[in-house]
Amino acid sequence: MGHAAHNTGTLPPNPEKATLEGRNKFLAFWFFLGGETVLFASLFGTYLGLRNGTAGGPTAADIFHLPLVFIMTMILLTSSLTSVFAMLAMKKGNFKQMLVWMWVTVALGVTFLGLEIYEFIDYTNQGLTFTSSAFGSAFYTLVGFHGAHVAFGIGWIITLLIRYRKGGLTLTNAPKFYLASLYWHFIDVVWVFIFTVVYLMGIGG
Amino acid sequence: MEPNLNTNQPKVNLSQKEKIKLEREMRHQIITFVVMIFFTVLAFISVASDLIPASFAVPFILILAAVQVILQLYYFMHLKDKDHEWPNAFMLSGIVIIIPMVAALMLLLGVVKF
Known part of the structure; x- marks a missing residue:
């Protein structure tokens, strides 16, 4: 697949979808994202059902740090933009620039994860644990599942960045980076709802 | 060049x-x-x-x-x-499933308290 393109040192436009393998991965990944939507919705539904079951412990309005969560939201939103820039660099054939933007995305993701861990430790110290109330269980399951997705995304992108740190863009690695960036956007999609439904509605509604 | x-x-x-x-x-x-x-x-x-x-x-x-x-x-x-017809179909299928699902979970867990 695509050997002719390799030999001449040029790639077709949209290298991520130039091969059958790339197109298959693209299709299968969107199928996976449709399933992920259902997974996260089940956790959101559970959280919304259980969020008032605080069992005398801390409530959402008692403990949530809105300014911290606001900063986390900005960081994740920016990381979504940097992975968009990475994909634009890829489509222009600028592999080096793509790698730099992907590293920036990873750095922002790590910052986000660090703040989330700090947040969880703080809430635990204030008496909200996984087993303290139904609200606690639902909260840590939902937000923790998202955090696990962020951690997996970071690991995935770092693996790709190390694996392809030398050499250039090929029809093999273009789909891999493209899917990793789709996954990263999806993490941000979920976070928009967590920010709104868990944090803002926890404080304001 | x-x-x-x-x-x-x-x-x-x-x-x-x-x-x-x-x-x-x-x-x-x-x-x-x-x-x-x-x-x-x-x-x-x-x-x-x-x-x-x-x-x-x-x-x-x-x-x-x-x-x-x-x-x-x-x-x-x-x-x-363009060329995103199937991704749209997958995401829309997911959304069609999740609307009754979230409503049911909110009612069963939050209101009926099963």
């Missing part, structure tokens, strides 16, 4: 039309990002300020979230582009 010293860096064959298209896409993505930041700030303010009643703020921030997600899916994740 300078010779391509680094043979490991293949060029992508882009026509002038495709280059212009990429530039336009870049502008659209930045506008999308600015709108999303603005909506996040708006949602944050509507909850953080005491002036706005919760009965207005909650539906308002849910609408802002929905618009942000649509922007993210259609612009950042390219669902609006």
Whole structure:
């Protein structure tokens, strides 16, 4: 697949979808994202059902740090933009620039994860644990599942960045980076709802 | 023309039309990002300020979230582009499933308290 393109040192436009393998991965990944939507919705539904079951412990309005969560939201939103820039660099054939933007995305993701861990430790110290109330269980399951997705995304992108740190863009690695960036956007999609439904509605509604 | 010293860096064959298209896409993505930041700030303010009643703020921030997600899916994740019929079908199937699911979970766990 695509050997002719390799030999001449040029790639077709949209290298991520130039091969059958790339197109298959693209299709299968969107199928996976449709399933992920259902997974996260089940956790959101559970959280919304259980969020008032605080069992005398801390409530959402008692403990949530809105300014911290606001900063986390900005960081994740920016990381979504940097992975968009990475994909634009890829489509222009600028592999080096793509790698730099992907590293920036990873750095922002790590910052986000660090703040989330700090947040969880703080809430635990204030008496909200996984087993303290139904609200606690639902909260840590939902937000923790998202955090696990962020951690997996970071690991995935770092693996790709190390694996392809030398050499250039090929029809093999273009789909891999493209899917990793789709996954990263999806993490941000979920976070928009967590920010709104868990944090803002926890404080304001 | 300078010779391509680094043979490991293949060029992508882009026509002038495709280059212009990429530039336009870049502008659209930045506008999308600015709108999303603005909506996040708006949602944050509507909850953080005491002036706005919760009965207005909650539906308002849910609408802002929905618009942000649509922007993210259609612009950042390219669902609006052509050759995305199946991805649209997959995501819409997911959304069709989750609406009754979230409603049922909220009612069964939150109201009926099974």
